[in-house]
Amino acid sequence: TSTEQDFKVADLSLAAFGRKEIALAEHEMPGLMSIRKEYAAQQPLAGARITGSLHMTVQTAVLIETLVALGAEVRWASCNIFSTQDHAAAAVVIGPDGTVDAPKGVPVFAWKGETLEEYWWCTEQALTWPHAATGGPNMILDDGGDATMLVHKGVEYEKEGAAPAVSTAENDEHRVVLEVLNRTLAESPKKWTKLSSEIRGVTEETTTGVHRLYEMHQAGSLLFPAINVNDAVTKSKFDNKYGCRHSLIDGINRATDVLIGGKTAVVCGYGDVGKGCAESLRGQGARVIITEIDPICALQAAMDGYQVATLDDVVETADLFITTTGNKDIIMASDMAKMKHQAIIGNIGHFDNEIDMAGLAAIDGIVKDEVKPQVHTWKFPEGKVLIVLSEGRLLNLGNATGHPSFVMSNSFADQTIAQIELFTKPESYPTDVYVLPKHLDEKVARLHLNALGAKLTTLRKEQADYIGVPVEGPYKSDLYRY
Ligand code: NAI
Secondary structure (H helix, E strand, C coil): CCCCCCCCCHHHHHHHHHHHHHHHHHHHHHHHHHHHHHHCCHHHCCCEEEECCCCCCHHHEEEEEEECCCCCCEECCCCCCCCCHHHHHHHHHHCCCCCCCCCCCCCCECCCCHHHHHHHHHHHHHHHHCCCCCCCEEEEECCCCHHHHHHHHHHHHHCCCCCCCCCCCCHHHHHHHHHHHHHHHHCCCHHHHCCCCCCCEEEEEHHHHHHCCCCHHCCCCCCCCEEEEECHHHHHHHHHHHHHHHHHHHHHHHCCCCCCCCCEEEEHHHHHHHHHHHHHHHCCEEEEEEEECCCHHHHHHHHCCCEEECHHHHCCCCCEEEECCCCCCCCCCCCCCCCCCCCEEEEEECCCCCCCCHHHCCCCCCEEEEECCCEEEEEEECCCCEEEEHHHCCCCEEEEEEEEHHHHHHHHHHHHHHHHHHHHHHHHHCCCCCEEHHHHHHHHHHHHHHHHHHCCCCCCCCHHHHHHCCCCCCCCCCCCCC
């Protein structure tokens, strides 16, 4: 692609294939498609300039085109260096009515296999709106919080007048962010302050990004309101669980094609993601062992029939290790040194700090070899080989294509509704972190029942009065945990 064009993807000629898969996905995303219909006339996102930072997949293409159908202008980057599906990115750039020579879609900055420098360049491009007076978006749609973090760090350093100097001791990710901010401070010292001045809010997709938002809010540094989409019931109890139940083994199979039945698999973390991962591995006939730090989740795992152990107890004997914690330093180099020959190691949590890749690389005499993109063997001096998926980044998007459309229709319907809420009712959302009101959560679930042939029972008035809820919902108190 030429540098004059306001987008950057791997290959526009993949767009026709992307468009075919988008058409198939639309049928599987009844939530998004019915929201398109419901709001077609009203155009609630007219005037919205949405910067998205979220895995650029086929499902995300349907989300992007839904936001556009509701009136928004959109710019997009992926939130992971390996998660872009290049045909989806190309199709979104070209748009439903454009051609390779005359793209009419959305500026996307994403391709599979970005370097860290390219990744942060793409995020900056998605946040930079050449034709807007502020130079920025007025809404952010984030997954993991990188776009939100870049804006916040930019504003913070502009206030201080300088960003910390770049030190080579910093981890790579932090170093690249600081390089970007040092450059923008030199080029245009108020870029981020100006760029963020019209941002009405952010809607955040995942557990890890939500965690960052609450931290910023507690520290008093959150610049605009946020909707925690992750903790909508129709998001985390579906995407994180049933989505990972599908896409975890999809990633393992595409990467290794190793037979899972009969193997011993360790799943670190038994939250929503861990529960889905454990179930899928058990479904393939693996013997699944859970590690947990939370006694409640550990007890759940035990009651669900899994052995609960520490990593130390099982590290030498298990065949497969999956991290799902959203925490750091879960599998260290010293653990990997104890694993058996051809053990498989992968992470499905948001960031790549669950597995100590730097420590692995630093082992004296270790040799890394690429089997194929996103699948590497690490040969120890004594001859033992480990297989690491997606270099420790989320393997369901690195080695496979992420969650399937139907489950993402729930998450992305929540996202779309959250964008409409924050954009159209800014006065109802002073700076804070919110979850979607329950009636909207129930609405998203309702939108998906028909497609599965599920028939809902209607509450009778006397029954509704007896349990103290309105006939039309919401049906549960905020304390209910599903
Ligand atoms: P969660 O908070 O429900 O579960 C994480 C679990 O890990 C908790 O139960 C916690 O007690 C446990 N944990 C923390 N430290 C641990 C340790 N040292 N050892 C063992 N267990 C430990 O979070 P959720 O929703 O399951 O998300 C987990 C991660 O996955 C997050 O980073 C999230 O952003 C990401 N995610 C990834 C998706 C994907 O498609 N790859 C989809 C959804 C979420």
